[in-house]
Amino acid sequence: MSLKYLLIGALTRDRTATGWQQGGTGTFAARALAAWGVATTIITPAHAKLIFDLPSTSTLVRLPSRATATFENRYQGDARTQWLHAAPTQLDWANLAPYWQQASLVHLAPLAQELTTIPPRKLFPQALIGLTAQGWLRHWDSSGRIQPKRWQPTPTELAQIDALVVSDEDVAGDVQLVADWAQHCGLVAMTQGSRGATIWVNAEVQHVAAYPAQVSDPTGAGDVWAAAWFWRIQQGSSALQAADWACQQAALQISGQLI
Amino acid sequence: MLVVVQLIKTRWTVPLGQRPPQLCQGTPERLSVMPLPPNGFVQGAVLHHAEFDETNAYTRPTRANLRTYSDLRHLYHNGLGLRLNTIPQLEVLLRLPEQTISTSLMQLAIGEWGQLSYKTRFGLEREATYTKYVFNITYRAYLDPFVFMRGSPQHTIHLPLEQTP
Numbered sequence: 001m002s003l004k005y006l007l008i009g010a011l012t013r014d015r016t017a018t019g020w021q022q023g024g025t026g027t028f029a030a031r032a033l034a035a036w037g038v039a040t041t042i043i044t045p046a047h048a049k050l051i052f053d054l055p056s057t058s059t060l061v062r063l064p065s066r067a068t069a070t071f072e073n074r075y076q077g078d079a080r081t082q083w084l085h086a087a088p089t090q091l092d093w094a095n096l097a098p099y100w101q102q103a104s105l106v107h108l109a110p111l112a113q114e115l116t117t118i119p120p121r122k123l124f125p126q127a128l129i130g131l132t133a134q135g136w137l138r139h140w141d142s143s144g145r146i147q148p149k150r151w152q153p154t155p156t157e158l159a160q161i162d163a164l165v166v167s168d169e170d171v172a173g174d175v176q177l178v179a180d181w182a183q184h185c186g187l188v189a190m191t192q193g194s195r196g197a198t199i200w201v202n203a204e205v206q207h208v209a210a211y212p213a214q215v216s217d218p219t220g221a222g223d224v225w226a227a228a229w230f231w232r233i234q235q236g237s238s239a240l241q242a243a244d245w246a247c248q249q250a251a252l253q254i255s256g257q258l259i
Numbered sequence: 260m261l262v263v264v265q266l267i268k269t270r271w272t273v274p275l276g277q278r279p280p281q282l283c284q285g286t287p288e289r290l291s292v293m294p295l296p297p298n299g300f301v302q303g304a305v306l307h308h309a310e311f312d313e314t315n316a317y318t319r320p321t322r323a324n325l326r327t328y329s330d331l332r333h334l335y336h337n338g339l340g341l342r343l344n345t346i347p348q349l350e351v352l353l354r355l356p357e358q359t360i361s362t363s364l365m366q367l368a369i370g371e372w373g374q375l376s377y378k379t380r381f382g383l384e385r386e387a388t389y390t391k392y393v394f395n396i397t398y399r400a401y402l403d404p405f406v407f408m409r410g411s412p413q414h415t416i417h418l419p420l421e422q423t424p
Contacts, residue, residue, distance in 0.1 A: 013382075018313050019272030020388055022381045053381035053390065216322050256310065256322035 002039035002059060003102050005029075005231065006127075009109030009135070010069035010088050011044045011052055011060075022053055023071060025109035025132055028220030029227035030058040032249060038231060043100075045069075045088035045114050065089040069112040073219070080169070082138075082146040087112045093119045103127045105234045107227065108161070110135030118153065121160045130163040130230035132223065137170040148172055158184035163233060165226040167191045179205065187239050189229060191222050196247055201239045208243040211251035224253040260369070261402055262304040262341060262349060265292060265395040270312040275386040286317050288374070288393045289407040294325060304328040304341075305402060339364075339375070339394070349398035351375060365396075365414040372397035372407060373414035 012024035026042040033040050034055035042058060045065035052060060067086035074081045091114055100106075106127040108115060112135060121129065139149040148170075158164070164185050171177050171190065175198065182188040182200030189199045196210035228249040232242030269286045292307045310322040340361070342350045348368055352361040365373045376393040395407045 019274070020382055020386070022388075049383055051380055051382060051384075051387065053379040053388075256308075256324065 002041050002057075003100075003104060005033055005038055005040045005105050005107065005227075006043070006100060006103040007040060007107040007109055008043045008091070008115065009107075009132075010111045010114045011042065011046060012069040012071050012111060013050065013086075015070065015072040015085065023073075023219070024069065024111055025107075025134070025223040025226070027052075027054070028223035028253070029107065029109070030054050032224045032227050032253065033231065034058065036228075036231070041103075043091075043096075045091060063089070063091060065114075069114065071112075075218070083144040084112055084140045084146055085144055088114045091115055093117070093123060096123065101125060105130070105230060107132070107230055109223075118157045118160045128163065128230065128234040129161045130165065130226065131161045132165045132226045134166065134170050134222075137166065153181065155184040161185060163187040163189070163230055165189045165191065165222070165229065167222050168193070179203075187233065189226075189243060191225050191250070193218075193221075197225065197243055199239055199243050206240060206243075208240065208247055211248050213251035213255040215254050216256035218254050221250045221254045225250040261302065261399055262343075263292060263307070263395075263397045263399070263402065263406060264304065264341070265290060265307040265393075265407055266309070267393040267395075268308070268310045269317070269391045269393075270310070270388060272313065272388045273386065286311050286391075288376070289395055291408055292325070292402065292404045292406065295402065295404060302329075341396070343398075349396070351394075351396060364416055367396065367398050367414065370397075370399055371413040373416070374412040375416045375418070377418035 007026045007029055009026055010024050011022065011026045014021045014023040026044060030040045030042060034057040039057045041061060043061045043063065045063040047065060047068045050068050054060060065088040067088055069088045070086035072083040072085060101124060103124055104127055106124045106129045108129065108131045118131065133151060136151040137149060138146050140146045158181060164181060166178060168190055178188060178190045179200065182203045186202055189197050191197045194210050197208045199206050199208060225246045228246035229242050232245050233239060267287060267290060290309055305325060305327050307325045308323065309320040311317045312321050314321055340352045342352055344350055348366050350366050351364045351373065364375060367373050373396050374393065376391065379390045381388045397406055
């Protein structure tokens, strides 16, 4: 099993107009990383009978769960409305095997409250720890309709991670909120769709332009962006260089060229 | 010399209670390599990618693009890789990134073309989405857009569902 890129979070079963599709940050990250020649391990809570379609470069570690995270996405132009139809079992950091402590990159990817806290840094002492916080920036009502939610991490919690990625949609365009997080986390990025991304490196802000792309399917672009950014930084690129490469890979993803 | 790879990806869903088909019948397994690159002259490698799904009843690709590469290392998909041997000969390999040993799937001499296909599945046992991947690969002196439309492949490999790369 690869310890080069360990992703922890829900793989999802997404209801679409044409049937079920596999989703979740792990799906898009693993496929993109496979295209870059990088092996991944995904720890996910999922129903035992669900078969996932992942590249052979990925190892799936399935945690027992009462359900698989099940979403429905509806797009209208750039805007998306989302429903949660089933939530997975929560992961308890205390149950994580010591083997994973050797990982060199850990991507925390909460989507449906399967992760509820940032783990202590000592759990992954050798790793660059990246967080895509999407799942902590939303909640769902009794019908399952997903609504934005304010996430208020403490400075101590943010100090446990090396890099944080959110989208402007996650924070309803609140740049100041993200800038505040950047005071306590060395590397922070806010992806902005066709406008590129804004990154904070030690609280210093910079903008990175998007690459032109003919949108075929916008799903997964943010996940690919985050995976690309984390991977390149872990490999030694500067945050700015890594963000530029991430924008390029996200453009390939939305135009259907990252296969 | 030029390496041309055509990937045709076809997705279909088997609704609950219906029998899974062996293949998605009638969808193309080879296409013309179109559109040609703007300047027409290519060295290195070309990847032609087309996707079909149910949204338009498989009448035309829902996605299609063509990219050029200067280096074969960028042509890497789900553990499949390509290597040019000095003979000269193009070798199609199955290799995981952290493994040093590769399994050779097929070897193509200049002018030959090979076809490799496999399927993947996502879903429950009785309600699943299948994706069929067909790779048409050739190694030749120039880009002939109809290379895969003439004759049959000299080498064919169909991997069963349980042995996808």
